[in-house]
Amino acid sequence: MQGLIEFKSVTKTYGAGSSAVHAFGPVSLDIAEGEFISFLGPSGCGKSTLMLMIAGLLEASAGTIRLAGKEVHAPQTDIGIMFQDNTLVPWRTVRGNIELQLEMRGIPVEQHAEHISSLLQSVHLADFADRYPFELSGGMQQRAAFCQAMVHRPKIVLLDEPLGKLDAMTREHIRADLQKLWMQTRSTVIFVTHSIEEAVQLSTKVAVITPRPGKVETVIDIDLPFPRDLKVKGSSAFIRHVREIQEIFHGYGVI
Amino acid sequence: MAMASSDGKGAMTHLIGWVAQSWMFIAFFIGFFLFWEFSIGFFNVPLYILTPPSMIVTKAWADLPRLFAYTYVTGLETILGYMVAIVIALPLGLAIAFSSILRRTIYPFFVTIEMVPKIAFAPIFISWLGFGLLPKVIIVFLVCFFPIVLNAILAFNSLSEELQRFSRSTGAGVWRTFVKIRLPAALPQCFVGFKYAGLNATVGAAIAEFIGSDQGLGFYIQITTGNMRPELAFAGIFFLTAIGLVLFGIITLAERILIPWHISVRRIQA
Ligand SMILES: Nc1ncnc2c1ncn2[C@@H]1O[C@H](COP(=O)(O)OP(=O)(O)OP(=O)(O)O)[C@@H](O)[C@H]1O
Ligand SMILES: [Mg+2]
Numbered sequence: 001m002q003g004l005i006e007f008k009s010v011t012k013t014y015g016a017g018s019s020a021v022h023a024f025g026p027v028s029l030d031i032a033e034g035e036f037i038s039f040l041g042p043s044g045c046g047k048s049t050l051m052l053m054i055a056g057l058l059e060a061s062a063g064t065i066r067l068a069g070k071e072v073h074a075p076q077t078d079i080g081i082m083f084q085d086n087t088l089v090p091w092r093t094v095r096g097n098i099e100l101q102l103e104m105r106g107i108p109v110e111q112h113a114e115h116i117s118s119l120l121q122s123v124h125l126a127d128f129a130d131r132y133p134f135e136l137s138g139g140m141q142q143r144a145a146f147c148q149a150m151v152h153r154p155k156i157v158l159l160d161e162p163l164g165k166l167d168a169m170t171r172e173h174i175r176a177d178l179q180k181l182w183m184q185t186r187s188t189v190i191f192v193t194h195s196i197e198e199a200v201q202l203s204t205k206v207a208v209i210t211p212r213p214g215k216v217e218t219v220i221d222i223d224l225p226f227p228r229d230l231k232v233k234g235s236s237a238f239i240r241h242v243r244e245i246q247e248i249f250h251g252y253g254v255i
Numbered sequence: 256m257a258m259a260s261s262d263g264k265g266a267m268t269h270l271i272g273w274v275a276q277s278w279m280f281i282a283f284f285i286g287f288f289l290f291w292e293f294s295i296g297f298f299n300v301p302l303y304i305l306t307p308p309s310m311i312v313t314k315a316w317a318d319l320p321r322l323f324a325y326t327y328v329t330g331l332e333t334i335l336g337y338m339v340a341i342v343i344a345l346p347l348g349l350a351i352a353f354s355s356i357l358r359r360t361i362y363p364f365f366v367t368i369e370m371v372p373k374i375a376f377a378p379i380f381i382s383w384l385g386f387g388l389l390p391k392v393i394i395v396f397l398v399c400f401f402p403i404v405l406n407a408i409l410a411f412n413s414l415s416e417e418l419q420r421f422s423r424s425t426g427a428g429v430w431r432t433f434v435k436i437r438l439p440a441a442l443p444q445c446f447v448g449f450k451y452a453g454l455n456a457t458v459g460a461a462i463a464e465f466i467g468s469d470q471g472l473g474f475y476i477q478i479t480t481g482n483m484r485p486e487l488a489f490a491g492i493f494f495l496t497a498i499g500l501v502l503f504g505i506i507t508l509a510e511r512i513l514i515p516w517h518i519s520v521r522r523i524q525a
Contacts, residue, residue, distance in 0.1 A: 057420045077426035087421040091439045091516045103435060104425035132516055 003030030003066075004156070004188055005054055010063035012049050023049050024214030026063060029207060036182055036189045037219075038199035040245065041209030042254045047192045048084050050214075051158045054190065055081055067156075077105070080154030082162050084192075086145035088133040094120070094144045095129040101151050112151065119147040122177060138165040143174065160192045175201060179227055196249075200241045201228050208248055217248055306486035315490030321475070326494045328471040332388060332460045333498055336395025340452060344400050345445070348407025358408075365404060373397040374462050381467035391463040391471070398459035399452035406448025410441035443517045446510050453506045457499040472498075 011025025024046030031037055039047040052058040053065055056075045065072045088097045098116050099109045120126045123143040133141055142165050149157065162178075163171050179202055182189060193199050199206045200222055208217045222241055224232055232238055249255045274281070292307045294300070302310075315322060351357040351365075377394050384390040414437055422432045464473025472495045479487035511520055 052420070055420075055424055057423060075423040075426065077424065079424070081421070081424050083417045083420065085415070085417045087417050089418070089436065089440065091514065100435065101425065104422065104427040104431060106427075106431075134516075134518075134521070 004033040004035075004068055005029075005031040005190075006064075006066040007050075008064045008066075010050075010053065010060045010065055012046065012053070012058070013061045022213040024209070024212065025061075027214070027216050028063075029216055029219070031188065031190070031205075033188055034186045035205055036191065036203050037205040037207055038191045038193055038203040039207050039209055040193055040196065040199040041214060042211050042249070042252075043194070044212050045209045045214035046212065047209060047214070048160055050209075051081075051160055051190055051192055054156075055079060055158060076156075078154060079156040079158060080149040080152065082145055082149035082157075082159045084160040084164075086133075086141050087148065088141055088145055090133055093130050093132055094125060094136070094147075097133070097144060098147050098151050101148050105152060107152065116147070116151060119150060122181060123147060123174065139167065139170055142166065154187065156188045156190075158190045158192075161194070162191070163193075163198065171198075176227070176229075178202065183226055196242055196245045197233075200238060200245070201233060206241075206245065208245055211252055211254060220244065302486075303483035304485065306489070311486045311489045311493075314484075314486045315493070318487060318490070322472075322490060322494055325470060325472045325475045325491070326498065328388075329457070329460050329464065329473065329495065330498045330501075332391040332463070332471065333395055333456045333502060335388075336392045336459065337399050337452065337456045337502065339392065340396045340399035340403055341449070343396075344403035344448075345407050348404045349411055351404075352408045352411035362408065365401065369401045369405060373401070374459065377463050377466045381463070386467050386469055391460055391468070394463040395456050395459040398455045402451040402455070403445075403448040406451070407441070407445055410444030410448075411437065413444065414440050439514075442514050443519065446506070446514065446519075449506050449509075450503070453502050454499070456502060457495055460498075461495055 007027050007029040009026040009028055011027070012023040014021040014023055027050070039050060041047055049058060053060055054067065054072065054076075056072045059073070067076060088094075089100065092100060095116060098119070099112075102109050102112055117126065117129070120129055123146060125140060125143050125147070128136060128140065128144075133144070136144065142162060146159075146162055149159070163174055166174060175198060182202075191199070191202060203222050206220045206222060208220065209215070210217050220241065224235070224237055224241075228238075246255065288308050292309060295302075295305060295307045306314075347361075351362050373394070376397060377390075380390040380393055384393070418436055418440065422436055427435070460471070461473035461476070464471040465477050468474040472491045476488045476491040476495070479485070479491065510517075514520060
């Protein structure tokens with residue numbers, strides 16, 4: 001089966017000459033439709049860069065990226081992106097920020113009022129719809145940004161450390177919600193994270209990325225049943241996957 | 256947004272709260288004027304050098320029509336110069352921010368000119384254009400123009416990379432991106448320029464009048480000082496300050512209306 005997203009020997013070098021930074025590559029990777037794939041790797045290995053290249057927001061230095069068979073050379077507008085730094089604007093409320101995504105696309109906002117409410121409900125922010133970002137905690141801002149990235153019902157979703165600013169407890173909670181949401185929509189998700197456990201819990205596949213210059217060391221199939229609740233997380237298969245990945249990073253001296 | 260409540264009771268508690276917070280400042284202020292008032296007699300300061308505040312008030316009262324007329328003249332110069340500066344500097348700043356050609360030509364030119372004290376041009380303009388309104392408006396304009404244009408360039412150039420990427424990922428056109436993201440994001444930095452220019456506008460008007468004028472508060476301050484009437488000069492300074500305060504008040508009000516969400520506004524309201 002042909003992948004929905006295809007990387008062919010993609011490399012990225014920032015700058016030129018002696019100050020050039022070889023961020024990562026060459027990377028070849030196939031991502032099938034409906035996959036929930038995690039990009040797992042240490043800081044600076046090029047996870048965000050990879051993600052931005054799928055979105056057509058950064059050009060590869062060499063190699064090609066195909067999305068549904070077409071080479072990516074311009075910003076892709078039919079995907080949902082949650083950037084590493086949230087893109088909430090300070091002059092709009094939480095609801096207004098979510099509407100911004102629609103307004104920028106010329107989609108009438110009124111028809112989506114209920115959808116926005118249910119999105120906010122699903123991340124437990126319903127009571128904060130009319131608050132401004134500065135009135136929210138870092139974790140709440142991230143959840144609002146998540147709604148902003150999802151409101152136009154994208155088929156492909158790119159999430160750059162979406163749970164990075166959450167405390168361990170809320171994180172666990174939102175992970176479960178995220179999984180539920182994905183099980184309903186079965187959209188294709190690229191999920192960037194540092195957390196091995198998180199990657200194994202949420203993903204159908206984990207792309208293990210080495211330290212800079214990043215390469216996809218291996219793509220691990222996580223064939224555990226969904227939803228992955230506490231019971232699954234306690235299972236020996238789950239723990240084996242976690243151990244396997246830990247050992248790879250241990251080999252690279254990352255942990 | 257936490258706005259001050261508009262009913263009378265709210266205003267009263269507001270006032271009481273303000274007094275409770277600022278009584279030290281108020282006491283110092285009153286103490287300062289009392290010291291001024293009584294030290295003149297105490298130290299035998301001649302009245303042609305410095306007069307007590309009470310005398311400033313009574314003498315200024317007698318000369319009020321002239322003070323008002325001159326306040327109008329200087330106020331007009333200030334407001335006109337300031338408005339023209341905004342009207343020209345803002346679109347120009349925008350153009351420079353988005354045109355790489357302008358950024359490589361006009362921008363460094365402006366940065367260089369910014370180093371020149373604009374007031375130094377005043378005698379030249381007055382020798383060219385005479386004693387009327389125009390040279391003063393031009394000098395106020397010059398004083399205000401550079402902070403506004405330079406801050407506008409900075410404002411329109413400093414949209415975060417993340418928001419630029421967000422905008423591009425939505426496929427929105429240039430105009431929609433400008434209205435919904437670039438413009439509101441740029442306003443706070445623009446206001447930094449507006450405020451700085453507002454603070455300097457009356458300085459420009461007064462100095463222009465010192466150099467060559469037959470009316471206005473700058474002229475008034477110079478003439479009365481020459482006539483050994485310091486109390487009237489002080490009255491002139493007071494009215495000049497009032498123009499500056501009104502201008503600054505208008506800018507601050509505009510800021511509150513246009514960017515109530517910004518940290519600089521929220522801090523004042525907190
Ligand atoms: N604009 C840039 N200019 C120069 N180098 C850059 C730029 N952006 C990223 N890099 C380099 O590319 C490498 C990969 O960056 P990237 O942001 O993709 O890492 P990451 O895996 O997302 O890290 P983190 O987990 O910390 O977010 C880094 O080593 C960084 O130094
Ligand atoms: Mg990153």
